[in-house]
Amino acid sequence: MSEKPESRLSAGERAYRTLRARIVSLEPNASIGEQMLAESLGVSRTPVREALARLATEGLVDARSRSGGIVSPIRREAVESAQFVREALETAVIDKAVRGRDARTLFRFRQSLEAQRFAIVEQDTALFYDADEHMHSLFCRLAGQAKVWDVIADAKRHMDRVRRISIDNTDLGTLVDDHDELYRCVEGGDRNGARKVLRRHLRRVLVDLEFLEARFPHYFSEVSPRAAVRASRRSEGRNRK
Numbered sequence: 001m002s003e004k005p006e007s008r009l010s011a012g013e014r015a016y017r018t019l020r021a022r023i024v025s026l027e028p029n030a031s032i033g034e035q036m037l038a039e040s041l042g043v044s045r046t047p048v049r050e051a052l053a054r055l056a057t058e059g060l061v062d063a064r065s066r067s068g069g070i071v072s073p074i075r076r077e078a079v080e081s082a083q084f085v086r087e088a089l090e091t092a093v094i095d096k097a098v099r100g101r102d103a104r105t106l107f108r109f110r111q112s113l114e115a116q117r118f119a120i121v122e123q124d125t126a127l128f129y130d131a132d133e134h135m136h137s138l139f140c141r142l143a144g145q146a147k148v149w150d151v152i153a154d155a156k157r158h159m160d161r162v163r164r165i166s167i168d169n170t171d172l173g174t175l176v177d178d179h180d181e182l183y184r185c186v187e188g189g190d191r192n193g194a195r196k197v198l199r200r201h202l203r204r205v206l207v208d209l210e211f212l213e214a215r216f217p218h219y220f221s222e223v224s225p226r227a228a229v230r231a232s233r234r235s236e237g238r239n240r241k
Contacts, residue, residue, distance in 0.1 A: 019061075031068065
């Protein structure tokens with residue numbers, strides 16, 4: 001569904017969306033107190049409790065009775081499922097986007113690319129993240145499927161947690177290069193090229209996932225064997241120094 005204006009949301013929905021947005025950038029095991037959140041939102045504890053229950057069913061929060069909850073660890077299986085869904089939807093969208101491209105939306109695409117480049121120069125990762133999100137939502141507009149972005153955004157919430165960590169630990173220039181190549185494919189009407197570039201781009205999060213598991217194992221519920229070996233080797237290297 002399309003996003004409703006904030007003023008029209010129920011207290012429970014507002015608490016849910018606010019908390020879900022915060023969780024993307026919070027570390028696992030961070031405490032979420034019902035009372036503190038209720039006070040910050042200006043609502044009673046009941047809608048906060050309802051929001052926590054929804055987030056617990058989505059695997060983003062481990063609920064605690066009475067006091068609130070804690071942020072769940074990142075689960076590899078959830079990230080991989082989110083990536084699969086996102087790739088399936090966005091590659092279908094990009095195919096239609098190429099056919100439905102128009103000068104106005106392509107201009108906005110270029111603006112988003114410039115915003116990303118500016119964010120790199122300014123070392124502003126929050127701006128980069130927002131510009132990246134905006135650019136991908138434009139694909140849906142180009143395809144005449146604006147509401148599909150709401151579905152993608154909902155499906156990729158676990159993936160976004162990895163993206164938030166990786167954005168500070170990756171070469172953002174590589175991502176912009178992907179986006180620039182994708183833009184040229186869309187502008188030139190190259191549907192096959194656009195799908196190929198987009199798949200490669202969206203699968204980078206799976207490469208990042210293994211790297212981040214090794215570097216930040218405390219963020220994850222389980223660490224893959226390869227990542228565990230990398231982490232062990234890095235630890236041994238530090239101990240020799």
